[in-house]
Amino acid sequence: MATATASRLAVLAPRQLPSAAGRRRHAPGPGFAPPRPRALSAAPRGRVLCLAAPAPAAASAGQDRLQKVPISNIRNFCIIAHIDHGKSTLADKLLELTGTVQKREMKEQFLDNMDLERERGITIKLQAARMRYVMNNEPYCLNLIDTPGHVDFSYEVSRSLAACEGALLVVDASQGVEAQTLANVYLALENNLEIIPVLNKIDLPGADPDRVAQEIEEIIGLDCSDAIRCSAKEGIGITEILDALVTKIPPPKDTSKDPLRALIFDSYYDPYRGVIVYFRVIDGTIKKGDRICFMANGKEYVADEIGVLSPNQMQVDELYAGEVGYLSASIRSVADARVGDTITHYSKKADHALPGYSEATPMVFCGLFPIDADQFEELREALEKLQLNDAALKFEPESSSAMGFGFRCGFLGLLHMEIVQERLEREYNLNLIITAPSVVYRVNCADGETVECSNPSLLPEPGKRRSIEEPYVKIEMLTPKDYIGPIMELSQDRRGEFKEMNFITESRAKVTYELPLAEMVGDFFDQLKSRSKGYASMEYSLVGYRESPLVKLDIQINGDPVEALSTIVHRDKAYSVGRALTQKLKELIPRQMFRVPIQACIGTKVIASEALSAIRKDVLSKCYGGDITRKKKLLKKQAEGKKRMKAIGRVDVPQEAFMAVLKLEKEVL
Numbered sequence: 001m002a003t004a005t006a007s008r009l010a011v012l013a014p015r016q017l018p019s020a021a022g023r024r025r026h027a028p029g030p031g032f033a034p035p036r037p038r039a040l041s042a043a044p045r046g047r048v049l050c051l052a053a054p055a056p057a058a059a060s061a062g063q064d065r066l067q068k069v070p071i072s073n074i075r076n077f078c079i080i081a082h083i084d085h086g087k088s089t090l091a092d093k094l095l096e097l098t099g100t101v102q103k104r105e106m107k108e109q110f111l112d113n114m115d116l117e118r119e120r121g122i123t124i125k126l127q128a129a130r131m132r133y134v135m136n137n138e139p140y141c142l143n144l145i146d147t148p149g150h151v152d153f154s155y156e157v158s159r160s161l162a163a164c165e166g167a168l169l170v171v172d173a174s175q176g177v178e179a180q181t182l183a184n185v186y187l188a189l190e191n192n193l194e195i196i197p198v199l200n201k202i203d204l205p206g207a208d209p210d211r212v213a214q215e216i217e218e219i220i221g222l223d224c225s226d227a228i229r230c231s232a233k234e235g236i237g238i239t240e241i242l243d244a245l246v247t248k249i250p251p252p253k254d255t256s257k258d259p260l261r262a263l264i265f266d267s268y269y270d271p272y273r274g275v276i277v278y279f280r281v282i283d284g285t286i287k288k289g290d291r292i293c294f295m296a297n298g299k300e301y302v303a304d305e306i307g308v309l310s311p312n313q314m315q316v317d318e319l320y321a322g323e324v325g326y327l328s329a330s331i332r333s334v335a336d337a338r339v340g341d342t343i344t345h346y347s348k349k350a351d352h353a354l355p356g357y358s359e360a361t362p363m364v365f366c367g368l369f370p371i372d373a374d375q376f377e378e379l380r381e382a383l384e385k386l387q388l389n390d391a392a393l394k395f396e397p398e399s400s401s402a403m404g405f406g407f408r409c410g411f412l413g414l415l416h417m418e419i420v421q422e423r424l425e426r427e428y429n430l431n432l433i434i435t436a437p438s439v440v441y442r443v444n445c446a447d448g449e450t451v452e453c454s455n456p457s458l459l460p461e462p463g464k465r466r467s468i469e470e471p472y473v474k475i476e477m478l479t480p481k482d483y484i485g486p487i488m489e490l491s492q493d494r495r496g497e498f499k500e501m502n503f504i505t506e507s508r509a510k511v512t513y514e515l516p517l518a519e520m521v522g523d524f525f526d527q528l529k530s531r532s533k534g535y536a537s538m539e540y541s542l543v544g545y546r547e548s549p550l551v552k553l554d555i556q557i558n559g560d561p562v563e564a565l566s567t568i569v570h571r572d573k574a575y576s577v578g579r580a581l582t583q584k585l586k587e588l589i590p591r592q593m594f595r596v597p598i599q600a601c602i603g604t605k606v607i608a609s610e611a612l613s614a615i616r617k618d619v620l621s622k623c624y625g626g627d628i629t630r631k632k633k634l635l636k637k638q639a640e641g642k643k644r645m646k647a648i649g650r651v652d653v654p655q656e657a658f659m660a661v662l663k664l665e666k667e668v669l
């Protein structure tokens with residue numbers, strides 16, 4: 001049985017990154033006709049699961065899973081792992097082996113059912129599945145709650161962990177413990193979960209499960225003497241995992257007599273039914289038709305439909321303490337049923353909400369502008385639709401002389417940003433210009449006021465501000481010892497403050513730095529990977545705001561300021577960034593018929609300057625030989641034409657130029 005040393009817990013402060021995933025989910029995959037409910041028989045109160053008859057099509061597969069199971073036979077668990085260590089593949093195999101999803105219905109990575117996720121091979125949202133497993137002739141109900149695998153969504157991970165009693169800790173037996181393994185395992189320990197170590201990918205020639213088991217014992221302090229060796233891909237060790245879930249994870253406590261408290265661990269917007277809320281009943285009982293209330297925002301609804309996830313939705317009459325299910329109550333936006341919130345009864349409210357709720361706070365902002373100005377309204381509609389399903393997405397209109405009308409949007413992190421952008425372009429057919437992402441600065445103004453600024457072009461004038469604070473993150477990097485040097489160099493270059501370094505094994509170290517979030521937004525992760533030949537991994541959490549000597553760097557193209565290219569940089573880096581940025585823009589902006597100066601300025605002072613030379617037509621080509629005065633006249637006419645063009649000419653700045661600020665980091669450093 002897994003145990004943890006108390007000292008390990010102290011190593012990581014509770015995650016402060018207030019992140020929550022946008023719930024983006026498609027309707028249940030093909031092969032899953034929505035279940036038609038029939039007469040639902042109420043289960044006796046107390047220690048049993050409810051009963052329901054599913055639609056005939058789903059009946060054979062579903063009925064078993066809806067059978068009565070005493071609470072002592074329920075196990076709620078999740079899978080935690082570093083990215084790519086095989087969490088989704090293992091989840092698929094568990095679903096397959098328990099007959100929850102028939103093999104013919106099985107698409108690879110069933111739980112990752114969003115196209116984008118499938119393409120990128122990453123999990124960005126949660127989903128749950130109820131499985132039936134018979135061990136020693138005793139039927140068990142295993143509720144798997146899937147967790148997202150990216151740091152942007154760590155708040156969601158923590159909420160899904162809070163809905164479980166145990167976790168499978170999946171570690172790639174060829175790679176060993178990575179930064180995210182650690183971060184997730186500490187989150188699980190904070191939630192008092194029973195942890196079952198699983199060494200995956202033993203089929204790989206490079207797998208060394210013994211070494212990795214030892215590594216887990218040394219680094220995390222988990223007893224790995226009976227760690228399960230498995231290959232999710234080949235289906236090896238899956239039965240052992242199912243047995244361990246039953247024998248090692250404790251059943252939920254029977255508190256069905258208490259006032260209702262159910263923890264929301266996911267929600268998504270269904271255009272026909274409104275928001276579907278996924279929850280775990282912690283205390284009490286919830287019935288179809290109950291008047292419920294969300295404790296964080298006090299809003300009340302009637303639960304029109306409740307059910308279980310198998311993994312398609314199947315209606316039931318009642319859900320008891322310990323169970324996992326869904327409800328729909330004509331809720332209009334996921335923002336009203338936020339992950340982490342507590343559901344209670346309107347007439348018999350619980351005294352306290354469940355702990356751990358936090359609002360989604362966007363960390364990264366960028367401007368989104370339609371290339372075609374006519375698409376502005378379409379962009380607004382698309383953002384509104386996405387927001388229905390993504391409580392963390394924030395946006396407000398923004399206009400700029402260079403870019404026209406668009407929106408300033410806030411995201412949890414870079415992955416969240418990329419996903420939203422990609423969905424806008426793919427699903428809504430919008431052509432967008434996206435400005436470089438910025439973090440949220442806090443400006444202490446001379447008049448004593450503090451304003452938050454997520455748009456560099458809106459930074460108060462130097463005379464009006466006393467100081468600027470920027471968000472800092474603690475970043476923990478795990479790396480083989482050979483790459484410690486390059487990684488420290490990278491962190492130092494990004495204004496990192498060294499905190500500590502521990503050798504977690506003989507050959508691997510954990511290096512901790514604190515650095516400005518703005519230095520991490522951009523290519524930090526890519527750089528970390530390239531400098532460590534792909535071996536290092538990282539994890540970060542917000543540590544708060546700190547004052548820094550920052551200045552606003554403006555860009556003028558052809559004498560016009562382009563607000564969307566303004567950035568906030570550290571004073572010491574301003575000159576090198578300005579120089580590199582003007583050079584980069586010179587490469588990226590196409591030459592015009594007239595000369596275009598590109599300048600970087602701080603206030604009114606120009607600190608770097610480049611110029612695009614004009615495309616010149618050889619107006620003298622036809623004057624073969626000929627009179628000098630005629631040639632002069634032609635050249636003069638050409639010069640006048642160019643002057644006029646320059647005055648009225650508009651320089652179209654291509655999309656790459658707006659991302660130039662990010663790309664030039666490497667050249668500046």
Ligand SMILES: Nc1nc2c(ncn2[C@@H]2O[C@H](COP(=O)(O)OP(=O)(O)OP(=O)(O)O)[C@@H](O)[C@H]2O)c(=O)[nH]1
Pocket residue numbers: 081082083084085086087088089090121122123148149150200201202203204230231232233234
């Ligand atoms: N050889 C081998 N490959 C595996 C095994 N399990 C998973 N993989 C492969 O590892 C890759 C990552 O697996 P996923 O299941 O997507 O990993 P994940 O942890 O869910 O990743 P995220 O969703 O990004 O968190 C895929 O290419 C899988 O096919 C295994 O047991 N053996």
